[in-house]
Amino acid sequence: MWRFIIPIGLFAALAAFLYAGLGRDKETLPSPLIGKPAPLFELPRVDDPSQKISNRAFAGRPYVVNIWGSWCVACRDEHEALMQISRRGEIELIGLNWKDELPLAQRWLQVLGNPYVVSAFDPEGNVGIDWGAYGAPETFLVDARGIIVYKYISPMTIEIWEREFLPRIKQAGAKGE
């Protein structure tokens, strides 16, 4: 009897482990920054590099940081969704222009439209690294206390926005409350 139960049991355990692994997302790394204060930055503005922009200016209200670059194909994919989200006016989008060249970044916003209240220019990529970025586009939600409450890696869509971001924005202390 045991000579059947033991192998079948072992096989069932292995199958259970493999099955549990099937649905897991192995591409998206969990960010250690969730629940931690958003890293502060002060960088030149993409539209006017003689001016600086810091996310300190947004303290006290929730905001979204979207990491983008003109070299990033997936950012091109999500751009229309960001434009729509920006028009909805539910929250301010801050762009972090990561590892880009200024003329290319400026042209991107002129040609495709600018969904951001402001974009910060991070050519060396150190601020992106502070935010734990490893592949643009990445989108962070920061709440009114300055805590990162959510991170989404992959092109933004309206569906993701409504499912993952909107409920959290309401909790994060929505604009005008």
Add this chain to the structure above:
Amino acid sequence: MKVLFAMAAALLCTQLAFAIDTAPAFADPAQQARYERVIRELRCLVCRSETIADSNALLASDLRRQVREMMTAGKSDQEIFQHMVDRYGDYVLYKPPVAPRTWLLWAAPILLLVGGGAIAAFVIARKSRLPDTDPTDPGLGAS
């Protein structure tokens, strides 16, 4: 065929010649050795199965630059690793820390060895109790 082999081997060498940082990062050989050891323990988040020493991804080159800058600023290995873990989590380390949630991972080789050994001992003990004859083998069976 030999010529083909030689060409293939030559091609492999050219790949190596494209190696990432051609010039040493530090003039001091001890510092350079330390730098190379540190970047071999950090994972490239873009390529996942490569260290930042081996990867030519842009992010890996930025992380190498940060390691160089932190070393120049006199930071310890521990501070450099902590800097990376704060941003990217334990996953950035090639050697995961020993913690309750990684005990199974670290114990796995021992558990597998003990488990496999127990099964082997069980099977060998049982087989050795069987009569030392093999009816299908005429040589043994006849003796």
